[in-house]
Amino acid sequence: xxxxxxxxxxxxxxxxxxxxxxxxxxxxxxxxxxxxxxxxxxxxxxxxxxxxxxxxxxxxxxxxxxxxxxxxxxxxxxxxxxxxxxxxxxxxxxxxxxxxxxxxxxxxxxxxxxxxxxxxxxxxxxx
Amino acid sequence: xxxxxxxxxxxxxxxxxxxxxxxxxxxxxxxxxxxxxxxxxxxxxxxxxxxxxxxxxxxxxxxxxxxxxxxxxxxxxxxxxxxxxxxxxxxxxxxxxxxxxxxxxxxxxxxxxxxxxxxxxxxxxxxxxxxxxxxxxxxxxxxxxxxxxxxxxxxxxxxxxxxxxxxxxxxxxxxxxxxxxxxxxxxxxxxxxxxxxxxxxxxxxxxxxxxxxxxxxxxxx
Numbered sequence: 001x002x003x004x005x006x007x008x009x010x011x012x013x014x015x016x017x018x019x020x021x022x023x024x025x026x027x028x029x030x031x032x033x034x035x036x037x038x039x040x041x042x043x044x045x046x047x048x049x050x051x052x053x054x055x056x057x058x059x060x061x062x063x064x065x066x067x068x069x070x071x072x073x074x075x076x077x078x079x080x081x082x083x084x085x086x087x088x089x090x091x092x093x094x095x096x097x098x099x100x101x102x103x104x105x106x107x108x109x110x111x112x113x114x115x116x117x118x119x120x121x122x123x124x125x126x127x
Numbered sequence: 128x129x130x131x132x133x134x135x136x137x138x139x140x141x142x143x144x145x146x147x148x149x150x151x152x153x154x155x156x157x158x159x160x161x162x163x164x165x166x167x168x169x170x171x172x173x174x175x176x177x178x179x180x181x182x183x184x185x186x187x188x189x190x191x192x193x194x195x196x197x198x199x200x201x202x203x204x205x206x207x208x209x210x211x212x213x214x215x216x217x218x219x220x221x222x223x224x225x226x227x228x229x230x231x232x233x234x235x236x237x238x239x240x241x242x243x244x245x246x247x248x249x250x251x252x253x254x255x256x257x258x259x260x261x262x263x264x265x266x267x268x269x270x271x272x273x274x275x276x277x278x279x280x281x282x283x284x285x286x287x288x289x290x291x292x293x294x295x296x297x298x299x300x301x302x303x304x305x306x307x308x309x310x311x312x313x314x315x316x317x318x319x320x321x322x323x324x325x326x327x328x329x330x331x332x333x334x335x336x337x338x339x340x341x342x343x344x345x346x347x348x
Contacts, residue, residue, distance in 0.1 A: 012152050018159035025166050056148075083148045083204075105155035105197060108162060 004119055005029045005047070009039040009065065010054040010081065015104075022108055028115075036060030043074055049119040052111070054081045055089045055101075063089060066096050075126060077118035081106070136210045136260060143207035147200050154196050161189045202228040209259035217262060219253040219287035219347070220246040223296055226266040227285060233271070238279035241270065244286035253287045253294045255347040257330045265330060268323035269298045269343055276313035278303050283342075290344060299342035310341040 006028055010016045013034050020030040031048070033039035036059055043051065051069070055062040066078055080101035082090040090101030099118035102111060165186050173179040206229060220243070227241045234241045255262070266285070273283045281302030288295050304310055314320050320334075323343075327334045332347040 012156060015152070015156045015159055018156065018163045021163050022159065022166055025163075025170070083151050104151060105158040105193070108159075 003049075004115060005031075005049050006115060007031050007033060007039060007042060007046075007048040007051045007076075009033045009036065009051065009057070009062070011035055011057045012054075019106070019108075023112070026108075026112065028112070036062070036065040039065055040068060043069065043072075043076065048076045049122070050079060050099075050115045051076045052079045052081060052115070053098075054104075055093065056083065063093055063096065066093055066098055070097055075122065077115075077122040079111075079114055079118055133210075133213070140207050140210035144204060147204040147207055150200050151197075151204075154193055154200065157189065158193050161186055161193070198228075206263065209263060213258060214256060215259050216254050216256045217259060219255060219294060219296055222255075222262055222266060223285040223287055226263050226270065229263070230267055230270045230274075233274055234283070237274050237277075239274055239277055240282045242282060242284045244284055246287060249289070253289060255294050257347070261326055261330055265323060265326040265332075265334075265345060266296060266298075268319045268326055269296075269334065269345055271319040272314045272317045272323060272343070273298065273300050275317050275319060276300075276304070276310060290346070294347045296345045296347075297337065297342065298345065299337060299340055301341070305341050307337065307339065307341045311336050314343065 006023060008016045008020055008023075008030060009032075011034050016032045016034065020032050023030040031042060031046070033042055036057055039051070039053070040060075042048075051065075053062040053065055060068075062080055066080070069076065069078065078093070078098040080090050080093040080098050081104050082101050083104060087101075087103075090098075093101055099121065100114055102114060164182075168179065168182060168186075173182060202225060205225060224243045227243050231241060270283060270285075273281075277283070277300055281300055281304065284297075284299045284301065286297040286299070288297050290297075300310060304313070323334050327345060330347065332345065335344050335346060336342075337344055
């Protein structure tokens with residue numbers, strides 16, 4: 001599990017920082033971005049096995065970030081975070097190549113299982 | 128409903144839905160922060176076991192209330208999105224469950240229990256088409272008639288069913304006031320009953336009395 005390197009992208013700073021700490025405790029190397037622009041900059045310079053991306057953010061939306069990652073052919077797997085009313089965006093994101101989507105508030109065990117599955121599927125695809 | 132009134136409902140729904148999204152973000156932050164506290168106390172428990180027990184109990188309470196908040200937020204969000212489409216298809220069992228959740232506080236204040244009967248296997252595709260706002264309002268008004276007419280400790284059970292080829296929600300009351308004729312009179316004395324009849328008419332259906340049982344059947348056609 002400690003092989004996993006993850007980028008959490010969400011404009012709710014307290015949410016991502018607490019979640020990052022929890023993932024760190026579980027041995028998952030976690031970085032945080034609080035908007036789409038910052039996330040894209042970080043992905044330019046670092047590789048992440050999984051990018052966990054909130055769909056609705058100020059500035060560049062999660063789906064736009066996903067679109068740009070597709071254009072750059074970034075190898076990271078993407079998991080989207082959606083709210084009650086944004087399931088439609090979650091499904092749209094999956095059509096665009098996201099591995100899956102999860103609803104907030106999250107269950108941390110479900111998130112970790114999904115991240116491991118996404119990274120493993122992605123590695124198999126790359127090979 | 129006039130076009131302007133329709134816009135009112137649409138506006139109200141849009142703002143309410145947006146606020147429920149914000150509420151969900153608040154819950155997500157509380158959940159992760161409480162989870163982090165729990166993680167830390169597992170790694171380094173407090174030296175006084177009594178304090179640890181109190182902390183564990185407080186975290187358990189936060190978790191339970193978070194689950195309650197999430198459930199309320201989901202139901203409320205669905206309610207707020209009801210005006211998104213003027214006409215939508217809805218499953219009657221799900222409609223009954225949604226309105227029961229929305230009405231639970233009113234029922235609790237009257238000490239009346241609301242229940243949704245399990246969906247029967249033969250009635251799993253009881254879908255109707257109409258305004259989601261009006262459909263929810265009709266089911267709510269039927270419940271409200273019961274809440275205004277029944278004594279405490281009564282039970283109101285909603286069942287989606289097919290009756291004489293029509294798609295229906297059966298609203299049956301059990302408890303002390305279980306005489307069908309007397310209960311029908313009490314229902315009719317309610318201002319909610321008049322509103323219910325109007326709502327059902329607007330939906331192209333009717334509200335009728337149950338045969339030999341206390342309660343009402345909403346017949347959607």
